[in-house]
Amino acid sequence: MNAQETAPATGGAATGDAQSGRAAILRAARRAFAFRPYAEVTLRGIAADAGVSASLIVKHFATKEKLFNTVADFGPDADRLFAVPPEELGRHMVLTVVRSRREQQGDPLLRVVFSLGNDDERTLLRARFDQQITARLSALLTGRDRALRAELIVGQLLGLGATLSLHRTGANARATPERLADLYAPALQRLVTG
Amino acid sequence: MNAQETAPATGGAATGDAQSGRAAILRAARRAFAFRPYAEVTLRGIAADAGVSASLIVKHFATKEKLFNTVADFGPDADRLFAVPPEELGRHMVLTVVRSRREQQGDPLLRVVFSLGNDDERTLLRARFDQQITARLSALLTGRDRALRAELIVGQLLGLGATLSLHRTGANARATPERLADLYAPALQRLVTG
Numbered sequence: 001m002n003a004q005e006t007a008p009a010t011g012g013a014a015t016g017d018a019q020s021g022r023a024a025i026l027r028a029a030r031r032a033f034a035f036r037p038y039a040e041v042t043l044r045g046i047a048a049d050a051g052v053s054a055s056l057i058v059k060h061f062a063t064k065e066k067l068f069n070t071v072a073d074f075g076p077d078a079d080r081l082f083a084v085p086p087e088e089l090g091r092h093m094v095l096t097v098v099r100s101r102r103e104q105q106g107d108p109l110l111r112v113v114f115s116l117g118n119d120d121e122r123t124l125l126r127a128r129f130d131q132q133i134t135a136r137l138s139a140l141l142t143g144r145d146r147a148l149r150a151e152l153i154v155g156q157l158l159g160l161g162a163t164l165s166l167h168r169t170g171a172n173a174r175a176t177p178e179r180l181a182d183l184y185a186p187a188l189q190r191l192v193t194g
Numbered sequence: 195m196n197a198q199e200t201a202p203a204t205g206g207a208a209t210g211d212a213q214s215g216r217a218a219i220l221r222a223a224r225r226a227f228a229f230r231p232y233a234e235v236t237l238r239g240i241a242a243d244a245g246v247s248a249s250l251i252v253k254h255f256a257t258k259e260k261l262f263n264t265v266a267d268f269g270p271d272a273d274r275l276f277a278v279p280p281e282e283l284g285r286h287m288v289l290t291v292v293r294s295r296r297e298q299q300g301d302p303l304l305r306v307v308f309s310l311g312n313d314d315e316r317t318l319l320r321a322r323f324d325q326q327i328t329a330r331l332s333a334l335l336t337g338r339d340r341a342l343r344a345e346l347i348v349g350q351l352l353g354l355g356a357t358l359s360l361h362r363t364g365a366n367a368r369a370t371p372e373r374l375a376d377l378y379a380p381a382l383q384r385l386v387t388g
Binding site: 031035071101106112113114116117126129130134147148149150151154155156158159160162163164165166168170171172175179180183184186187188190191 | 221351
């Protein structure tokens with residue numbers, strides 16, 4: 001699942017391994033908590049999916065509840081996605097989603113879609129998304145219909161992540177991130193600018 | 195799935211009930227087969243979710259396998275989405291997705307996203323999507339990078355459906371379909387035109 005990240009980093013194998021173990025756990029946890037009711041998720045299952053021991057999860061995240069809270073926190077994803085001024089946001093967000101897929105085999109936002117339609121603990125995941133992604137984005141915009149435009153921008157970002165994942169070996173996989181941004185970012189920027 | 199088609203056929207209330215029962219079954223089946231492994235899905239579970247009897251499912255769809263095949267068939271969705279000439283496609287597709295959500299509480303495409311990352315029978319759902327939606331759309335386009343543009347258009351459609359579902363009570367819910375099309379369709383049309 002994460003060949004790329006497990007590949008030897010500099011800085012000593014220990015650090016690299018710890019980081020890649022943590023990343024693998026988070027990827028597996030995102031899937032587990034988005035797809036299944038909280039009560040059905042086990043650290044053992046996440047460990048098996050991540051290819052690590054359950055004790056490594058405890059070492060990194062202490063408890064299942066804390067791991068869930070990390071998965072439900074979109075703050076760090078928002079920090080990366082919204083790290084540039086509004087006039088550069090469209091292109092930056094596209095490149096961030098594409099690179100996240102290519103370099104970390106993951107998507108900063110897509111897990112919220114997998115949580116749709118479930119009224120259990122996953123409601124929290126959607127509430128956090130709403131606050132940390134959609135409302136924060138809306139606050140960055142100016143002009144008419146900010147909230148509506150933010151919702152549509154979020155749609156374009158979720159859709160980009162979905163299509164990259166769906167067409168994993170498609171034409172997009174052979175295109176450069178810059179080419180994808182050329183095609184996809186103008187629409188986003190248009191909604192950002194208003 | 196098809197309130198539009200269900201709506202007032204001739205034949206009175208009995209027909210209407212039968213059609214709404216069928217639509218409810220299909221909605222529940224789409225969820226079940228996208229979210230869970232085929233082996234775990236039961237007609238009884240779908241019936242409970244749809245609020246109908248299991249025998250009504252058998253009456254409409256005969257077997258679990260046939261019901262799965264109906265869910266995995268994106269042909270009718272493609273017929274509706276791609277029903278206009280390329281120069282009108284952007285706006286038509288946006289309106290189709292918005293109206294599908296508002297009038298039928300469903301989305302023509304989104305179930306494929308819920309099937310992501312599962313290498314069981316749901317692979318078939320993705321393969322059909324690829325063929326009936328993405329490849330068919332690509333064949334409708336002309337110019338450079340048709341396959342890539344088709345993948346990105348699909349992304350925008352999936353994203354629109356995702357954000358409408360996610361922000362069910364958001365600003366989009368108070369906007370007219372025409373306003374949503376004004377904001378979202380130009381980007382789609384740009385990728386259609388190339």
